[in-house]
Amino acid sequence: MYEQLTKYILDTIPVNDNELASILSYFQPLKSKKNELLINHGQSSQRMFFVENGCLRIFFIQEDGQDITRYLAFEKNFATALVSFISQEPSLEFIQALEDTELLSISRRDFHHLLETVPLWEKFYRHYLEHAYVTNTNRLMSFITMDAVERYRILLRESPLIIQRLPNKIVASYLNISQETLSRIKSRI
Amino acid sequence: MYEQLTKYILDTIPVNDNELASILSYFQPLKSKKNELLINHGQSSQRMFFVENGCLRIFFIQEDGQDITRYLAFEKNFATALVSFISQEPSLEFIQALEDTELLSISRRDFHHLLETVPLWEKFYRHYLEHAYVTNTNRLMSFITMDAVERYRILLRESPLIIQRLPNKIVASYLNISQETLSRIKSRI
Numbered sequence: 001m002y003e004q005l006t007k008y009i010l011d012t013i014p015v016n017d018n019e020l021a022s023i024l025s026y027f028q029p030l031k032s033k034k035n036e037l038l039i040n041h042g043q044s045s046q047r048m049f050f051v052e053n054g055c056l057r058i059f060f061i062q063e064d065g066q067d068i069t070r071y072l073a074f075e076k077n078f079a080t081a082l083v084s085f086i087s088q089e090p091s092l093e094f095i096q097a098l099e100d101t102e103l104l105s106i107s108r109r110d111f112h113h114l115l116e117t118v119p120l121w122e123k124f125y126r127h128y129l130e131h132a133y134v135t136n137t138n139r140l141m142s143f144i145t146m147d148a149v150e151r152y153r154i155l156l157r158e159s160p161l162i163i164q165r166l167p168n169k170i171v172a173s174y175l176n177i178s179q180e181t182l183s184r185i186k187s188r189i
Numbered sequence: 190m191y192e193q194l195t196k197y198i199l200d201t202i203p204v205n206d207n208e209l210a211s212i213l214s215y216f217q218p219l220k221s222k223k224n225e226l227l228i229n230h231g232q233s234s235q236r237m238f239f240v241e242n243g244c245l246r247i248f249f250i251q252e253d254g255q256d257i258t259r260y261l262a263f264e265k266n267f268a269t270a271l272v273s274f275i276s277q278e279p280s281l282e283f284i285q286a287l288e289d290t291e292l293l294s295i296s297r298r299d300f301h302h303l304l305e306t307v308p309l310w311e312k313f314y315r316h317y318l319e320h321a322y323v324t325n326t327n328r329l330m331s332f333i334t335m336d337a338v339e340r341y342r343i344l345l346r347e348s349p350l351i352i353q354r355l356p357n358k359i360v361a362s363y364l365n366i367s368q369e370t371l372s373r374i375k376s377r378i
Contacts, residue, residue, distance in 0.1 A: 062334050083326050086319045092330065115315075122311045126304075129318040130275045136322070137272050140329035141281065144365075145251050176333075 001029060004076050005050050005104055012127050013120040023118065026110040032056075032097040039095040045084035047105045051077050054101025055166070059173065060093045069174040070139060072098075072162055082132055098170065148177045152185050190218060193265050194239050194293050201316050202309040212307060215299040221286040228284040234273035236294045240266050243290025244355070248362065249282045258363040259328060261287075261351055271321055287355065337366045341374050 002024050009015065009023060027050065032038060039045055041061070049056060056079045058071040070093065073079035084091035085108060114121040142151055152175060155162060163171055172182040191213050198204065198212060216239065221227060228234055230250070238245060245268045247260040259282065262268035273280035274297060303310040331340055341364060344351060352360055361371040 060330065060334065063336060068333065083323050087323050092334075119308060119311075122308075122315060126311060126315060126318065129315065129322060133318060133322050133325070134272050134276050137325055137329065140326065140333070141249065144257065144329065144332055145249065145281075147252060 001052070002027070002104070004052055008050070008076060008078075009124065013124045015118070015120050019118050019120065023114060023121065026114065027104040027106050030103045030105045032101045032103060034097060034100050036097045037094055038097065039081050039084075039091055039093070041092060041094055042090045043084075044088050045081040045091050046108050048078060048080045048085065048108070048111055049073075049095070050104040050106075051075050051079065052102040052104060054103075055098040056101060056103075057096045057098050057170065058093050059096070062176075066176075067094075067173055068143070068176050069170060070136070072159075072166070072170075072174065074161065074165075078128060082136075098166065143176050148175060148181055149185055149189075151175050151177075152182075152189065156189070190241070191216070191293070193241055197239070197265060197267075198313065202313045204307070204309050208307050208309065212303060212310065215295050215303065216293040217295075219292045219294045221290045221292060223286060223289050225286045226283055227286065228270050228273075228280055228282070230281060230283050231279045232273075233277050234270040234280050235297050237267060237269045237274065237297070237300055238262075238284075239293040239295075240264050240268065241291040241293060243292075244287040245290060245292075246285045246287050246359065247282050248285070251365075255365075256283075256362055257332070257365045258359060259325070261348075261355070261359075261363065263350065263354075267317060271325075287359065332365050337364060337370055338374055338378075340364050340366075341371075341378065345378070 005027060006020065006024065009020065015023065038049065038056070051073050053075055056073040057069055058079060058081065059067045059069045061067050071079065079095065081091040081093040081095055083089070084093070115125060142154070155175065162174060168179050168182055172179045175182065194216060195209065195213065198209065204212065227238065227245070240262050242264055245262040246258055247268060247270065248256045248258045250256050260268065268284065270280040270282040270284055272278070273282070304314060331343070344364065351363060357368050357371055361368045364371065
């Protein structure tokens with residue numbers, strides 16, 4: 001059960017067996033049903049999730065009531081409502097399971113305990129934050145600086161799994177376009 | 190000259206005198222003339238800047254050719270084109286001095302040397318990354334989820350210095366609206 005997480009950690013930081021065992025001991029298994037919300041808008045983010053099987057979607061609601069999908073986490077990825085995880089302010093984001101999903105979850109308190117007690121965990125978190133900053137900035141800037149066709153081309157090139165595995169409704173929300181526009185773009189490309 | 194930077198570092202991490210001296214030794218003074226570009230779109234980001242006096246603007250160009258100001262760093266703040274500083278890909282962002290500006294600058298190589306040799310510098314960078322993630326995500330999401338009036342009200346409440354100290358052209362670019370729209374909003378509020 002902890003195989004994928006173990007590999008993920010060892011690929012990032014050179015912890016020894018004791019440190020690894022200590023880190024893993026803070027992660028608990030959690031099953032989430034399709035469509036279940038793990039964090040609701042307005043709650044504060046108290047857990048970090050690692051996806052073993054399934055898919056998590058992080059989204060927020062635009063001024064016009066449309067939802068925009070900010071991030072999709074498939075197997076072997078971490079996810080949380082990170083702004084709230086850092087600031088402890090109420091989250092603007094929702095986290096939802098898109099499929100029946102198996103997770104490993106660590107509480108924010110235990111995560112910070114690891115930062116104090118395992119020096120390499122600080123390095124692990126650095127890599128996580130750097131990756132999150134780059135991914136999130138590029139995503140949000142793509143909404144501001146690119147048109148829909150350009151966003152679709154990039155998605156097709158960099159994350160074809162999203163188009164192959166998820167329903168059109170989610171793909172459209174990931175691109176921040178209507179399903180009709182998505183169909184039009186697909187028929188032209 | 191290093192007083193403000195010293196205070197900033199000591200407010201963030203409890204380094205001893207030797208560690209502090211070692212950290213400061215990697216920062217070099219740099220003067221930048223009004224309107225000078227410190228990083229151009231397409232360059233990779235090799236330096237982190239601390240503003241002693243003056244103001245740096247980080248901006249990018251939208252699809253329609255308009256520039257959007259993502260971040261403004263006044264005195265006692267760090268700034269860099271962070272996506273490129275992390276990824277070493279060419280920067281989508283420009284950094285420009287808005288006034289004659291006095292900076293302290295550290296190279297990316299020395300910054301990473303400190304990460305390897307001063308354990309508390311890892312903690313310093315963690316705080317920097319967390320702050321950058323929260324600030325930048327909230328900024329970019331405000332462009333997507335809020336209308337111009339709402340963005341102006343928040344700016345007036347949270348960063349009045351921007352409105353008081355900088356020309357309308359920059360304020361409009363920070364809000365991602367035209368100068369005409371800014372004038373209209375100002376006359377109504």
